[in-house]
Amino acid sequence: MKNMTTFLYEWKHFVRSPFKMLALLLFIVASVYGLHKGAHVFQKQRAEVEKMEQKVEEERQIYLSAYQEGLFVPEDRPWVDMRTPLWAIEYAWVYHYKVPSPAMVYSIGQSEQYGFIKKITRWASPYDTDLAEEIANPERLQTGTLDFSFALLFLSPLLLLVLVYNIQSMETEQGFMPLIEVQNGSKRSWLVSRMMFYVLLLCLVNVLLISYGATLTGVEIASSLALGQVILYSFAYVAFWSLLYFLILQGGKSISENTLKMVGMYLIFAFIIPATVSQYLSIRRPASLMTAFLDAKLDKRWDIWDQPPYDRQAQLVELFPEIADSPLLRDTTKLDRAIRESTSALENQLQKASIRPVEEENEAKNTFIKRTFWFNPVSFFQNRFNSVAQTHYDDYQNYRDEIQQLVDVQIQVLILDMWADKKVDEEQYVKYYEILRKLEK
Amino acid sequence: MWQIIRNEWQSWMRNRTLLGISIGFVAILCLTIYLGYLQTEAQSERYQSARQHLRHQWENNREMHPHGAVHYGTYVFKPINLLSSLDEGVSSITGNVLRIEGHVQNEIIYSEASQMQANSKFGKLKSSLLLQYIIPLLLIFLAYQSINSEKQSGRLKLLLLQGANPIQLVLAKTFAVTSYGMGLLALTILSYALFHLSQISAEIWGRTILFFCSYSLYYFIIAGFTVFLSFRLKNTSLALTSMLGLWIIWTIFSPHILMSSVEQWHQLPTREAFKKAMKEDRAKGIDGHNPRDERRKELEEQILAKYEVDSLSELPIDFGGILMQADEEYGNEVWDKHFGYIREVLGEQKQSYQLGGILNPFISLQNLSMGLAGNDNWHHQAFLVQAETYRRNLIKTLNDEHAYGTIKEGDDYIKVGPEFFQSIEPFRYQPVPFSATFPIYGLNLTLLIMWSLLAGLLLILGTKNTQIL
Numbered sequence: 001m002k003n004m005t006t007f008l009y010e011w012k013h014f015v016r017s018p019f020k021m022l023a024l025l026l027f028i029v030a031s032v033y034g035l036h037k038g039a040h041v042f043q044k045q046r047a048e049v050e051k052m053e054q055k056v057e058e059e060r061q062i063y064l065s066a067y068q069e070g071l072f073v074p075e076d077r078p079w080v081d082m083r084t085p086l087w088a089i090e091y092a093w094v095y096h097y098k099v100p101s102p103a104m105v106y107s108i109g110q111s112e113q114y115g116f117i118k119k120i121t122r123w124a125s126p127y128d129t130d131l132a133e134e135i136a137n138p139e140r141l142q143t144g145t146l147d148f149s150f151a152l153l154f155l156s157p158l159l160l161l162v163l164v165y166n167i168q169s170m171e172t173e174q175g176f177m178p179l180i181e182v183q184n185g186s187k188r189s190w191l192v193s194r195m196m197f198y199v200l201l202l203c204l205v206n207v208l209l210i211s212y213g214a215t216l217t218g219v220e221i222a223s224s225l226a227l228g229q230v231i232l233y234s235f236a237y238v239a240f241w242s243l244l245y246f247l248i249l250q251g252g253k254s255i256s257e258n259t260l261k262m263v264g265m266y267l268i269f270a271f272i273i274p275a276t277v278s279q280y281l282s283i284r285r286p287a288s289l290m291t292a293f294l295d296a297k298l299d300k301r302w303d304i305w306d307q308p309p310y311d312r313q314a315q316l317v318e319l320f321p322e323i324a325d326s327p328l329l330r331d332t333t334k335l336d337r338a339i340r341e342s343t344s345a346l347e348n349q350l351q352k353a354s355i356r357p358v359e360e361e362n363e364a365k366n367t368f369i370k371r372t373f374w375f376n377p378v379s380f381f382q383n384r385f386n387s388v389a390q391t392h393y394d395d396y397q398n399y400r401d402e403i404q405q406l407v408d409v410q411i412q413v414l415i416l417d418m419w420a421d422k423k424v425d426e427e428q429y430v431k432y433y434e435i436l437r438k439l440e441k
Numbered sequence: 442m443w444q445i446i447r448n449e450w451q452s453w454m455r456n457r458t459l460l461g462i463s464i465g466f467v468a469i470l471c472l473t474i475y476l477g478y479l480q481t482e483a484q485s486e487r488y489q490s491a492r493q494h495l496r497h498q499w500e501n502n503r504e505m506h507p508h509g510a511v512h513y514g515t516y517v518f519k520p521i522n523l524l525s526s527l528d529e530g531v532s533s534i535t536g537n538v539l540r541i542e543g544h545v546q547n548e549i550i551y552s553e554a555s556q557m558q559a560n561s562k563f564g565k566l567k568s569s570l571l572l573q574y575i576i577p578l579l580l581i582f583l584a585y586q587s588i589n590s591e592k593q594s595g596r597l598k599l600l601l602l603q604g605a606n607p608i609q610l611v612l613a614k615t616f617a618v619t620s621y622g623m624g625l626l627a628l629t630i631l632s633y634a635l636f637h638l639s640q641i642s643a644e645i646w647g648r649t650i651l652f653f654c655s656y657s658l659y660y661f662i663i664a665g666f667t668v669f670l671s672f673r674l675k676n677t678s679l680a681l682t683s684m685l686g687l688w689i690i691w692t693i694f695s696p697h698i699l700m701s702s703v704e705q706w707h708q709l710p711t712r713e714a715f716k717k718a719m720k721e722d723r724a725k726g727i728d729g730h731n732p733r734d735e736r737r738k739e740l741e742e743q744i745l746a747k748y749e750v751d752s753l754s755e756l757p758i759d760f761g762g763i764l765m766q767a768d769e770e771y772g773n774e775v776w777d778k779h780f781g782y783i784r785e786v787l788g789e790q791k792q793s794y795q796l797g798g799i800l801n802p803f804i805s806l807q808n809l810s811m812g813l814a815g816n817d818n819w820h821h822q823a824f825l826v827q828a829e830t831y832r833r834n835l836i837k838t839l840n841d842e843h844a845y846g847t848i849k850e851g852d853d854y855i856k857v858g859p860e861f862f863q864s865i866e867p868f869r870y871q872p873v874p875f876s877a878t879f880p881i882y883g884l885n886l887t888l889l890i891m892w893s894l895l896a897g898l899l900l901i902l903g904t905k906n907t908q909i910l
Contacts, residue, residue, distance in 0.1 A: 026690075088687050113555040127551075140790075142534050144703060256589070272575075274562070275561045275567075278565040279476050279480065286480070287551075289537055361556075367562050393559070
């Protein structure tokens, strides 16, 4: 009962402290701003994807009507023959998107470091220059975007600090503590009750903010569980800081000493540890300049083209045994052309091999970061929020894997159909569009 | 005043906790410089090896048609800046690799940040992280403690009764705290100089000295405000928490809000809109690869008239090279327009953000710090412009060879080989001279000076009107 009274009485303390009220207000303002920022990025990316989808559909309709009208050779491009799989696939206009999740409202994460629209061609790779990220001010990216996860991860510990910094130490400084101990029986339960008020207040504010964020982009609990996960992680995060501050307050004797310790803890967990991990990583594994991939794009690519056509044909047969008894083998003109147009498959193999060490190096960096999570909690929570919002590195790695998968499919379909000397009609063109977009789960 | 400053230093030296903290700070600062040095070395090694590899590849290219070489192209890498040990700025955010080829101005890609999952929102453990975020906090506690201890022990009243000038007292306390920050700063710069002794030029010294001055001004502002509040407010805890609140607003809250807002005020185009606009403009010009292009015919007629011949086969030159260069020059105008617009918007964003220094001196310091370290967006853009100039010269050289070069005996068309490729100079980034940075960062420096004057004025006027006795 006494604890409940203490808990309820804390409300009076709180409302009578303009400094604490202002801090809470600032946190709410920053969080709302962050939620709107997240919603803005989500809506912007979604609009870009929709616009591109619409453009692709319009282009496709033009080619579809060309098939319907039997106009297989465009007037301005006499070298094109849309009856061949080569041009039909080229004009199938296959794009792959990293569709933003509505949960992006909570964390923009790494979404601004990667592109999210990619045209799939037989020459494409997930590391092409056209997959550059959205245009943004690098200084803003460096300063960091104030999204909701930033407010939660970096401002809520400060808010909690402002709310609890003088609990117990003020009473100790003013000499009230013996009186409080007599009245309450236990100093610890009195401290817990007072702290619990602010912890619950912060959790309540977070729930309200998260719910408000959900209304901005339509995050559905049933479909993604994102809402529940964000709430859960926010509680866990507040609990982590509350425990840390509680331990400091419990042993502290003066306001300045407690504040110094709490600010010190904040600096260590929010700044020093993540920064040290990043610094160590950049010494052990400096930024990759992708030389293996660049080699594949330049020199080694030409090495493939320098090979005699029949050597390339042998390699293609090894990759696609189905073409070993192709009808094209009887027509040297067609065969030469087929080998030339299929060489992209060999380049694709080369590119994939050159990408592998790059991705392995990236994976090693990620594994290292994950290993630090037990003493690097801010980074852990940051990545958890990014995961929920589907703006984590892994989400973009999946996107890159999907791009590669679609490139592989496109090359396979092209080679099998081209070497089978297939003729493309309207029905086949429509089928291409479906097949070339389909991802294996 | 000197006596008070000396006394302050003596009392700090006697305080074991503070002495421990100070030693810890000095060790961490030296460690950050050492780690920064190791990182610079590791990254430079990777840069040099990649650069040499690509150059070797370029110089030993197979024989090919000059236009083949235009498409073959090469890559340039962004070098690591020596001052990155102090402040890395935007380096880990921007890409490191730029594709150089004909017909297109590419964008820099493969940033360090994109090669791993998110880890640190405030960058790596660089000196700037400690100097910007952590040392000011230490100064706040020091300045607060300095006045608070005088008040609590009653020494403040005693000193004033004995005839001490209150203005001199607060100024001396402020200078003493500032000098503590400057001491840590000086140690940072010194250890930086020690690690990079052989590479430091007058240019770098100039930047480092201004770096030192900027941080010193900021430390004076922090110390001044804290001393003022601690002296002025009866409740010293309130002074401390107010100053901490100010620190939160200045360093965590407002830079993020302002930077995000600035991007809203001066909006950059979306990637797709940017590409579409360039494609549309590009389509209006000559298309070197389209034989049916009308503008190509116009150029053909002009060249035939110039050489007074009737057909392309009669020309003493290869019309293809002229055509490709005309295509390139038109393209360059398009890139200048669109990339120029992006640079313009980024410039406007920077200026607006710099003006935020009127309300927040931390913004001025942050701008100055990464600018003087040569790692802000302005320096990054300077690298991109130089790389683009190199691309244009390289492509022009190849197109000129295409147009005016001679076909060797036994060949069907002009070919260029290793000898020609070796004659082309590699890309060498020329760092922006220190003198050129003044117009950009003058505003930041002015605002920091204004803030320092304001802090000084507050101390003088505020102390005059305070009743201690």
